[in-house]
Amino acid sequence: MKTYRKFWKLGRPDLSTEFFDINRDGELVVKEGNYQYNLHDLTKKFGTSLEVAFPFIIERRLQELMDIFSRWIKAYRYRGKFIYHYPMKASQNKEFVLPIISEGGNLEVTSANELWLVKRLWEQGQFNTRIRVICNGPKTNYYLSLISELKDKGLQITPIIEDRTELAALNGFKGEVGIRLDPDVKIRAHWDKKIGRFGMSAQEILSLGRIRNLKLLHYHISKQIEYQEDIIAPLKKAMELYVKLHKTNPNLDMIDIGGGFPVPFEGKPLFGVEAVAKRVIRLVQKATDRAGIPHPDILCEWGSYLVAPAQVTIYRILNEKPIARAVAKKWYVIDGSFMNDLKDTWAIHQKWHVVPVNHLAAKKLTRTWLAGLSCDSDDKYTAGGNYILLPRLEDLANGDQQFVAILDTGAYQDALASHHCLLSSPIKLVIQNGVITVARKRETAEEVGKQFGW
Numbered sequence: 001m002k003t004y005r006k007f008w009k010l011g012r013p014d015l016s017t018e019f020f021d022i023n024r025d026g027e028l029v030v031k032e033g034n035y036q037y038n039l040h041d042l043t044k045k046f047g048t049s050l051e052v053a054f055p056f057i058i059e060r061r062l063q064e065l066m067d068i069f070s071r072w073i074k075a076y077r078y079r080g081k082f083i084y085h086y087p088m089k090a091s092q093n094k095e096f097v098l099p100i101i102s103e104g105g106n107l108e109v110t111s112a113n114e115l116w117l118v119k120r121l122w123e124q125g126q127f128n129t130r131i132r133v134i135c136n137g138p139k140t141n142y143y144l145s146l147i148s149e150l151k152d153k154g155l156q157i158t159p160i161i162e163d164r165t166e167l168a169a170l171n172g173f174k175g176e177v178g179i180r181l182d183p184d185v186k187i188r189a190h191w192d193k194k195i196g197r198f199g200m201s202a203q204e205i206l207s208l209g210r211i212r213n214l215k216l217l218h219y220h221i222s223k224q225i226e227y228q229e230d231i232i233a234p235l236k237k238a239m240e241l242y243v244k245l246h247k248t249n250p251n252l253d254m255i256d257i258g259g260g261f262p263v264p265f266e267g268k269p270l271f272g273v274e275a276v277a278k279r280v281i282r283l284v285q286k287a288t289d290r291a292g293i294p295h296p297d298i299l300c301e302w303g304s305y306l307v308a309p310a311q312v313t314i315y316r317i318l319n320e321k322p323i324a325r326a327v328a329k330k331w332y333v334i335d336g337s338f339m340n341d342l343k344d345t346w347a348i349h350q351k352w353h354v355v356p357v358n359h360l361a362a363k364k365l366t367r368t369w370l371a372g373l374s375c376d377s378d379d380k381y382t383a384g385g386n387y388i389l390l391p392r393l394e395d396l397a398n399g400d401q402q403f404v405a406i407l408d409t410g411a412y413q414d415a416l417a418s419h420h421c422l423l424s425s426p427i428k429l430v431i432q433n434g435v436i437t438v439a440r441k442r443e444t445a446e447e448v449g450k451q452f453g454w
């Protein structure tokens with residue numbers, strides 16, 4: 001099985017598949033300590049389309065992230081702390097958010113509704129009072145009123161000022177605030193827009209002079225930043241501003257580098273956290289040492305990095321159709337929808353690490369494109385015009401079926417999901433400590449219809 005494990009790129013920390021393996025029967029399994037979950041068995045028991053979330057993977061990744069930063073903070077004798085803030089937008093699912101909090105993660109929210117969830121947890125007494133919540137995104141009046149309410153109730157909450165309107169709106173706010181810089185650095189990522197709409201230029205921030213209770217300088221340049229230099233370049237710009245801003249705002253003592261750490265979605269290794277952590281710490285240390293000011297706490301909001309590898313989406317291949325004149329030979333039609341369940345496939349041409357759930361040791365494979373169940377010709381996955389190798393259906397024994405897993409689907413896809421052609425969303429399982437919980441049942445036609453007034 002070793003060769004097949006290698007072929008399908010399983011068991012590799014650099015591809016975040018270290019918990020995935022193949023069993024003796026050529027089936028995909030996930031290993032949590034000495035527990036082993038057979039994904040093929042799950043398809044038989046619960047049917048497809050199927051999402052399976054593994055919170056333990058998030059916990060391990062967060063522990064590792066915090067360990068790496070702590071280790072290098074110590075090694076470099078850096079005098080600030082590393083503080084992790086989970087951006088809830090990456091996945092607001094309770095089964096993801098709660099383990100992150102329990103591992104010592106803090107939160108970043110982007111809307112009043114996300115903050116409302118935080119309020120509910122706070123009111124239920126579920127938080128350690130040390131937890132800090134950062135509030136990004138445009139601040140509606142309702143959002144601002146929730147921020148003030150939670151501050152009054154004792155939560156450490158830091159709204160981030162996006163523009164002059166928010167600066168005015170937060171003028172009477174009693175707590176600490178942050179401000180968002182638009183670093184104006186061009187990087188190689190889909191979300192780095194020619195003309196950004198978030199934050200303020202360094203010049204504009206400096207022109208504000210003293211900002212009441214300013215504690216934190218924040219920026220977020222993009223998601224899925226695939227070159228290390230592109231993580232470092234905006235930080236350089238931010239630290240230039242930080243040292244200047246510190247002169248007029250001496251209480252400033254946090255630098256928040258936002259999100260964007262990449263995930264090897266395509267099964268291609270990128271760079272590791274360790275290399276970036278070292279560079280980030282050293283850069284901030286040198287900039288502040290040169291200016292003779294204290295080392296700030298370093299915050300990050302890496303969302304996809306933490307949660308994407310903790311979920312897989314599984315489909316059954318319903319049938320096949322030949323493709324003439326293309327690099328792929330066959331359409332494999334799945335019993336779900338890329339457009340609905342994995343929206344980024346369609347929206348940003350996201351590529352995925354795709355592996356069979358069974359017959360992983362098949363000797364013969366075929367080049368496929370995957371077609372979704374909606375009527376839409378865009379509901380497909382072609383690996384960017386390439387092909388996806390999967391076992392041949394003609395080799396299956398009578399009555400046997402082929403299942404396919406899309407890895408790393410834990411970030412963003414759930415909140416973006418939709419009901420094109422009124423297809424049902426996948427059933428969702430959460431697996432932890434050997435216990436399987438159904439987090440979302442399969443939607444019936446009646447339930448889907450209800451959402452449209454039927």
Ligand SMILES: Cc1ncc(COP(=O)(O)O)c(C=O)c1O
Binds near residue numbers: 223301
């Ligand atoms: C302000 C902010 N922080 C953090 C993130 C998380 O980014 P990622 O999931 O790529 O790490 C985002 C994503 O859009 C964001 O807008």
